[in-house]
Amino acid sequence: MQPERKPRKDAARNREAVLAAADALFAGSESPEDITMSDVAAAAGVGKGTLFRAFGDRTGLLRALYEARLEPVREAVESGPRPLGPATPPLQRVPALLDAVLCFKLDNRRLALALEETGNGSPYQAEHYERWHDLLRAVLERIPDVTDSDFTAHALLAATRADLVEHLAGRERVPRERLRAQLADFTARVLGAGAPRTSTAED
16 A cells, blocks of 8 residues: 555645646636636646546636635534524524625635636536525525525525626726625615624725
């Protein structure tokens, strides 16, 4: 078993190098759709074959990078304290979850945009979207005044689409805290007066 250690170490090192290179490329690109596997391989100093063996294809690479970035948020959602954790009352947790999605996409605008564009032309077919939708729908089902949790989850998540976030934050230059406040107000209107606004620096 000893001879296997070095290849495994090399594979882990290569994976980290690829993720770091891809992260830098997407963060600095105005057109994330133009970044190819060849670009990432060259930036990471590995062969294209290594890239494809580790991630399968460009979508697999994007998903791995997205998941690595998202891990702290997922931990907070699955087992963390309020307001994201499972013990949070639904009317407080829904706006907190949406705020977390928005902040994540603001912090990872190019990456989120590139990944959402891989869902066969629709972000709604992407795996990460289904997870957020399922979570939000489950929380909404616990709110008596919400009569259609499935559609409401879709409608609320539409306000955090990467292309919309990119348009507002990038093209329109809407400040981050203004976007957060607008989303909180929209969520409160959808859920009714009982939903609290997410506090921002403008409050």
